[in-house]
Amino acid sequence: MTTPGAPETMPTMHDPQTELSQRFSAAIAEAFGPEHAAVDPLIAPAKNPKFGDYQANVAMSLGKAVGRNPRDVAADLLAALDVGDLFDPPDIAGPGFINLRLKDDYLSQCAASLAGDERLGVGPDDSPQRVVVDYSGPNVAKEMHVGHIRSTIIGDAIVRVLEFLGHTTIRRNHLGDWGTQFGMLIEHMIDTGATTQADSFHVGDLNALYQQSKQAFDSDPAFADRARDRVVKLQSGDPDTLKLWRLLIDESYRHFSEVYARLNVRLTEDDVRGESAYNDVLSDVLADLESAGLTVLSDGAVCVFPDGFAGRDGEPLPLIIRKSDGGFLYATTDLAALRYRIRDEHAQRIAYVTDARQKQHFAMVFQTAKSAGWIDEGAAQDSSGGVRLDHVPFGTILGEDGTPFKTRSGDTVKLADLLDEAEQRAAAIVARKNPDLDANQRRQVARVVAIGAIKYADLSSDRVKDYVFSWDRMLAMDGNTAPYLQYAYARIQSIFAKADVDPSTLRNSPAPTDVPVTHPAEKALILKILQLGGVIRAVSETLEPHRLCTYLYELASSFSSFYENCPVIAADNDAQRRARLILCDITARTLKTCLGLLGIETLDRM
């Protein structure tokens, strides 16, 4: 949001933590020699306000490395350190902690900089990459259920974060659209006459279609034979069969896209590249592996035994490439997809957002790809070397009784039903809390709150752990929940409305003197916002969205404290009022930006 009138000479503003890291690194090199220049200065926000605003923990570890007393190391470091323009004289405390306190005008300078920056001080990544993110991946001819929600939500958030940092993402929806089950599905379509138009069967009937086909397959040998023939026809590309198969996919995708739209997930049909897309190259993959000398014939099946994997009794664990009957399995498809992503899509990083139970599977697939030399193939395009492969595992959703989340009758929960219930519950809360809203507004608020609550509950705890699904907790207005964050945002908008201020007028290159910091709650709020860049970079590195949630909650808590302690509209004077309005604006934009990165919407009123 830099304006033409802004002085060109204004140096690029770093957040204080980055600034300190750079200056400490320089001081380390100067005081202890270039051989220690790469040592991380270990700058962190102060653990306790009484220690100041930031702390450097490097003196202890450096002291060990150079065999000296850490406090003496800290003293030498401070002698070489040049931060007097921005910080008060640092203290050495305890075993060698260095405590730093920002000067007030530096803090004001930071706040002014945030106010004038659309990206809130977070620059794009230095080395943007092409990243393939594989997520969602529902099965054709089945309704989406809770088993798909985590991959879909987590993957979407990861994509948004990566794109915010300037990476190019290739979203991949690896649909389960191929396999022997399609023989019976298609044969059943023919039997029931659902062959000419999509609307002769409905999404809601897909599960029924699957169950009926399965039942026919199990109970009727003649049907089973026809189904097997149909698989052969499908695989050999019989046009009539393919047409029916296509119909099934289209009808299924219509259902998926409805769910994606409700979830505000950005997957589109262009992102679909299902299992069937790799069907033609499976034998090439096999040939690749054979020529790399990786394959072993074992009990009639073609296997790869990747290094470092043992099964029962410590015997090598196979990755089965081709079954003894000649058929291919998902390992082969995953290898084909991996090869395609490296070779044809030129990915520099590939992230697979799948259930934690597939961890070993992907580890084996990755190891096989490395042994086959595919990763080096990618290194030719990536000057930084190689392709980074990330499995992004997540745990199971549990009910409040600690067992996997099911309906009362023990069935898997359909995603559409889950969203319906969330909206109903949210609507009831909205009606109770804010009866002033008209019916239309209530419905809109309920929708945004409901979807936000479900997503945030999923994203806010460490994804690798199982999490306990609880309506009451996710829809609570207290604690680390989406409604609490959305409420903080709405309160800010309410201030602007009441003050009759257009927040965009607050972003026009304010000067540091426009943002004096007079209250500890104001200072805490600015310091929290200054942590944004570090948090987002950490998420892009670890692919752990819950770090952003933890941050958001801390931010909203800081704002709530500010809200209680620092009147905005009724500030002491115009200057303070304007300063606080600016703080409100950067807080609101930070909340909205972060929630947006999680795929969660905000509301001006709720």
Added chain:
RNA sequence: CCGCGCGUAGCUCAGUCGGAUAGAGCAGUGGACUUCUAAUCCACAGGUCGCAGGUUCGAAUCCUGCCGCGCGGACCA
């Protein structure tokens, strides 16, 4: 049997690369609404960080062993 993951307050969860007195929310107790949305805030109380060793100035964090739970482990995905 082998491998992977998890184990933090009554419950649900954070805890950065090993750093200062392990933090939140819920539930509990006690406070705060003529004041920008009380859908909120403040305070109090609550801990053998699964157990036992080890590494060191310092361990919830790293190493070893054990216990408990979950999940994988040959032609499903």
